[in-house]
Amino acid sequence: MPFVSPTNIYAEWVYPGGVPSTMGEWWQTLPVVSDTDRVSTLRSFQENSSYNEFWEQIAITEELAQVDVPVLHIGGYFDIFKEGGFDALRQRPDKTWLITGPWTHWDFLAVPGEDAPAAVDLSYGVILQWLDHWLLGDQRASVPPSRVISFENTSTAGEGTWGAHDTWPVAGVSTTRLFPAADGGVSATAPASGECSYSVNPYDGPSVGQTGTMPHAADQDQAANEGVDNARGNGRCRWPDGGREDGVCGRTTFTLPAFDTDTSIAGPVTLHLTASITAADTHFVSKLETVLPDGRVLPIETGYLRAQLRTSLSRPEEIEPGKPIPYTIPLGNMHWKFKAGERLRVTLSGGDFPKIKPTAPAGIVTIHHGTGTYLDVPVVGS
Numbered sequence: 001m002p003f004v005s006p007t008n009i010y011a012e013w014v015y016p017g018g019v020p021s022t023m024g025e026w027w028q029t030l031p032v033v034s035d036t037d038r039v040s041t042l043r044s045f046q047e048n049s050s051y052n053e054f055w056e057q058i059a060i061t062e063e064l065a066q067v068d069v070p071v072l073h074i075g076g077y078f079d080i081f082k083e084g085g086f087d088a089l090r091q092r093p094d095k096t097w098l099i100t101g102p103w104t105h106w107d108f109l110a111v112p113g114e115d116a117p118a119a120v121d122l123s124y125g126v127i128l129q130w131l132d133h134w135l136l137g138d139q140r141a142s143v144p145p146s147r148v149i150s151f152e153n154t155s156t157a158g159e160g161t162w163g164a165h166d167t168w169p170v171a172g173v174s175t176t177r178l179f180p181a182a183d184g185g186v187s188a189t190a191p192a193s194g195e196c197s198y199s200v201n202p203y204d205g206p207s208v209g210q211t212g213t214m215p216h217a218a219d220q221d222q223a224a225n226e227g228v229d230n231a232r233g234n235g236r237c238r239w240p241d242g243g244r245e246d247g248v249c250g251r252t253t254f255t256l257p258a259f260d261t262d263t264s265i266a267g268p269v270t271l272h273l274t275a276s277i278t279a280a281d282t283h284f285v286s287k288l289e290t291v292l293p294d295g296r297v298l299p300i301e302t303g304y305l306r307a308q309l310r311t312s313l314s315r316p317e318e319i320e321p322g323k324p325i326p327y328t329i330p331l332g333n334m335h336w337k338f339k340a341g342e343r344l345r346v347t348l349s350g351g352d353f354p355k356i357k358p359t360a361p362a363g364i365v366t367i368h369h370g371t372g373t374y375l376d377v378p379v380v381g382s
Contacts, residue, residue, distance in 0.1 A: 001072050001073075001074070001127065001130065002071065002073050002074070002084065003075075004075050004076060004081050004082075004103075005075075005081055005084050006081040006083075006084050007059065007060050007061040007064065007083070007087045007088070008055070008060075008061045009024075009055070009058065009059065010059060010313070011061075011313060012080060012081055012084070013080055013081070015049065015050075015051075015306075015313075016356075017284070017303065017309070017313075017329070017330075018049075018051075018304075018306035018313050019283045019285075019305065019306050019356055020049065020359060022354055022355060022356070022357055023080060023209065023210065025042060025045075050309065050313060050314055050315070050316060051312075052314060064087060064092055065092055067092065067095070069095065069134075070095050070096075070097070070134055070143075071088060071092075071095060071096055072097045072098075072099065072127075072130050073085030073088055073089070073098045073099070074099045074100075074122065075098075075099075075100050076101055076103025076104055076105070076212070077100055077101070077103070077151070077212075077333075077334060077335060078103060078212045078213055078215070079104050079105045080105060080212045081105065082212060082332065082333065083333065085098045085100060086168065086268075086333045089147065089148070089168055093147065096147065097143065097144050097147055097148075097149075098150075098168070099122065099126070099144065099149045099150075100148075100151065100333075100335070101122065101151045101162075102151050102153050102158070102160060103122075104214065105210075105211050105212075106211070108122055109121065109123075109127075126144070128141075129141040129142050130143055144164070145164050146164035146166050147165070147166055147168070148164070148165040148166070148167070148170070149162060149163070149165075150162070150163055150165060150170070150266070150335045151163075151335065152264060152266070152336065152337050153334075153335060153336050153337070154336070154339060155215070155216075155290055155292055155298055155338075155342060156216075157216035165266075168266075168267065168333075169266055169267030170266045170267070170380065173266055173267055173378045173380050173382075174379060175377070175378055175379075176376075176377045176378075176379040176382050177374050177375070177377075178256065178344075178374060178375045178377060179191055179369070179371075179373065179374045179375075180254035180346060180367070180369065180374070181194065181254070181369055182194030182195060182367075184196075184252075184253060184254055184255060185254065185256075185257075186345075186346070186375070187256075190370055190371045190374070191369050191370065192370070193369060193370045194368075194369040194370070195366050196252055196366070196367050197252075197364050197365060197366045197367070198251060198252040198348060198349060198350070198364070198367075199250055199363075199364055199365075200250070200282060200283075200349075200350030200351070200360050200361065200362055200363050200364070200365060201250030201349060201351050202350060202351040202353070202357075202358035202359060202360045203351050203353045203358050204225060204250050204251055204285065204349040204350065204351035204352060204353065205351065205352055205353040205354065205355075206219060206220055206222075206225075206353070206354075207220075207353065207355035208220065209354040209355050213299050213300065215298040215299050215300055216298070220298070221296050221298070222287065222297040222298070222299055222347075223295055223296060223297040225250070225251055226253050226297060226345075250351075251347055251349035252347065252348050252349070252367065253346070253347045254346050254347070255343050255344070255345040256343055256344040256345070257343065258340075258341050258342065259339070259340055259341065259343070261340050262337055262338065262339055263337070263379065264335075264336065264337045264338070264379070264380040264381075265334060265335070265336055265338075265377055265379055266334075266335045266380050267378030268330065268331075268332060268333050268334075269288055269301065269330075269332065269333075269334060269375070269376065269378065270328060270329070270330050270331065270375070270376045271286050271303065271328070271329040271331060271374075271375050271376075272326065272328055272329075272372065272373065272375070272376070273286075273326070273327045273328075273329060273348070273367065273372075273373050274324050274327075274367070274368040274370070274372035274373050275325065275327060275365055275366060275367050275368060275373075276321075276323055276324045276325065276365075276366045276368065277307060277319065277321060277363050277364070277365050277366070278322065278363040278365075279321065279361040279362065279363030280308075280318070280319055280361065281306065281307050281308045281319060281361055282306075282307045282350055282360055282361060282363060282365055283305075283306055283307070283350055283351070283356065283359075284303075284304065284306075284307065284327060284329055284348065285302065285303075285304055285347075285348070285349050285351060285352045286302065286303045286304075286331060286346060287299050287300075287301070287345075287346070287347045288300045288301050288303075288331050288334070288344070289345040289346070289347065290338055290342050290343070290345070291344075292342055293341045297345065300334055301331050301334050302352060303329040303330050303331035303332065304329070304352070304356065305327055305329045307319055307327065310326075310328070326372060344377075346375050348367065350365065
């Protein structure tokens, strides 16, 4: 019964998308290993920046299908290791059950005798019944009623609904293809060819250093780094009078018009991008966000990709500066309801500090719009 557990610590933790993070180092401050072991582990992380034999020996992503016992995966949408359960469900759907809630990596179990749990906490009874069912053979003990028990999150912390689903993505989902345009908009129709650019700012942010994305945390509002007048405009490179000049900035944004009705997404979101860069490499950081009517911008999920590892995390490939190249940036699985009046936004930049190390090479990234740059979103009932 894995809890918030990874299947590939290279891609989920230490080098997400091949991009060096700080998440693999903060644990050194914990008194759980000796100084010698800390140094040895950190050196191994630093010396193996691409996915190789070192990581293969501890990753289980490709071994999941060999597990021949029923497994209940428990994870959180705001945890750095949330993809592990979805990996298992995809590879061994007949022996995997998945409970994913509005949790991070920290405590979310309702402990008997302690304060009354929140409505979204997980009861120990679920775990005990699972163990009684499979280990004791007690058929009176129930297992989750469906393969996937998922919490649909919203822009209001703690608000949302649990749902039971037989498949993932959930039934009734279809992929909606959205095309970012050079003017900062997003539409269902591919725009005419165009370009927009951003300068690489390795210190772009904010992010949370030790967990996954935390959209409801007050210090994670992204509006300050996305221009002004976010409640009505598209947020692209516009700054208050006397501030930075309009034009090329450190983050570029693309925003869908406000939803007329509540709209849910449930499944993996992927950004396909055609871009050219002036440097020999770059770190792509893409955020999927919701823009609220009051101007706040909440990060739902973030995807990463080191440009030289675009076709394989194992083999860096040289990049010809100035040449348009296709990239694919997975933003991961999510279950989120956009309320009427909110807007979906996708962003691109070269940093996500403090989660990502500020080591992206200096340069300009140009996004080439048209049929080769699009966002695939799993929309419920579309």
